[in-house]
Amino acid sequence: xxxxxxDYSIKYDSESDIIICNGSLLLNSSAEYAPILNLFNTAAEKxxxxxxxxxxxxxxxNSSGINTFTKFIVNxxxxxxxxxxxxxxxxxxxxxxxLKNLQRLMPTLVLKxx
Amino acid sequence: xxTQIFGHFIEESLGDMEYLKIGLLPNCLSIKQSxxxxxxxxxxxxxxxxxFFVGLPKNTDAPIPIQSKHAVKYIANxxxxxxxxxxxxxxxxxxxxxxxxxxxxxxxxxxxxINSKNVEKLKTFLQQIINEDPQDLYFSRMEFxxxxxxxxxxxxxxxxxxxxxxxxxxxxxxxxxxxxxxxTTMVCLNI
Numbered sequence: 320x321x322x323x324x325x326d327y328s329i330k331y332d333s334e335s336d337i338i339i340c341n342g343s344l345l346l347n348s349s350a351e352y353a354p355i356l357n358l359f360n361t362a363a364e365k366x367x368x369x370x371x372x373x374x375x376x377x378x379x380x381n382s383s384g385i386n387t388f389t390k391f392i393v394n395x396x397x398x399x400x401x402x403x404x405x406x407x408x409x410x411x412x413x414x415x416x417x418l419k420n421l422q423r424l425m426p427t428l429v430l431k432x433x
Numbered sequence: 434x435x436t437q438i439f440g441h442f443i444e445e446s447l448g449d450m451e452y453l454k455i456g457l458l459p460n461c462l463s464i465k466q467s468x469x470x471x472x473x474x475x476x477x478x479x480x481x482x483x484x485f486f487v488g489l490p491k492n493t494d495a496p497i498p499i500q501s502k503h504a505v506k507y508i509a510n511x512x513x514x515x516x517x518x519x520x521x522x523x524x525x526x527x528x529x530x531x532x533x534x535x536x537x538x539x540x541x542x543x544x545x546x547i548n549s550k551n552v553e554k555l556k557t558f559l560q561q562i563i564n565e566d567p568q569d570l571y572f573s574r575m576e577f578x579x580x581x582x583x584x585x586x587x588x589x590x591x592x593x594x595x596x597x598x599x600x601x602x603x604x605x606x607x608x609x610x611x612x613x614x615x616x617t618t619m620v621c622l623n624i
Contacts, residue, residue: 420572
């Protein structure tokens with residue numbers, strides 16, 4: 320399952336249990352982010368094994384994008400069954416801060432900062 | 434005309450400092466084009482500012498220091514997105530974004546018109562940012578947004594305070610007669 324444009328791509332690979340986010344997310348409002356949130360939630364529904372959210376190649380995320388990720392995290396937290404792992408680069412300050420904010424929302428989120 | 438100030442507002446100074454100002458007329462473009470122009474303007478500002486940061490030591494303990502190109506782009510883009518979202522559609526005024534570089538800080542000013550009907554709601558939100566703990570407010574907004582869909586997540590300004598250690602201020606210029614109110618948002622970041 321993949322959403323791909325000139326600016327970004329979001330890919331869920333069910334065999335590798337991973338969602339890979341790429342590029343710059345500068346969409347306008349939650350309506351434009353709805354397909355991405357839908358992909359996240361569908362992936363979470365399908366997963367039996369732990370799911371990895373990889374944002375290493377995510378270059379930019381606006382506040383509506385942050386809102387989309389936090390909606391997803393709150394959704395997963397409510398279900399209480401899925402183990403989520405988030406991967407980012409430890410040397411990119413915004414990725415570190417963003418993932419730590421997600422972990423504050425869901426303390427069971429495992430962070431891997433490379 | 435009545436002027437009201439909120440937060441740590443610093444007036445735009447016309448002193449002898451490096452500055453850049455960009456004017457956008459949103460009614461000239463489609464929403465999609467305007468939105469794209471936000472990202473391009475923010476990119477340009479981030480690249481421009483970055484040249485002044487090269488070799489400078491980092492003198493702030495902000496979680497995301499302003500020296501990273503991403504930080505300036507994020508702040509400029511959020512300010513422009515907010516201006517586009519809440520600009521009064523009948524206004525002929527340019528949306529202006531200006532920034533000025535000082536030795537120890539960078540200050541952004543964004544000016545646009547808002548519909549006078551939205552002024553009270555805006556003031557309530559500004560009072561919340563000023564009077565409540567910003568971290569608590571940031572996370573409670575995230576929780577609120579997870580189950581509610583409103584125009585504007587409210588996370589942009591809060592993330593500037595919580596993630597970038599920004600100081601924010603606002604100036605409202607309210608006309609006596611029925612006309613749009615002019616809003617200037619100021620963001621100050623230590624370098």
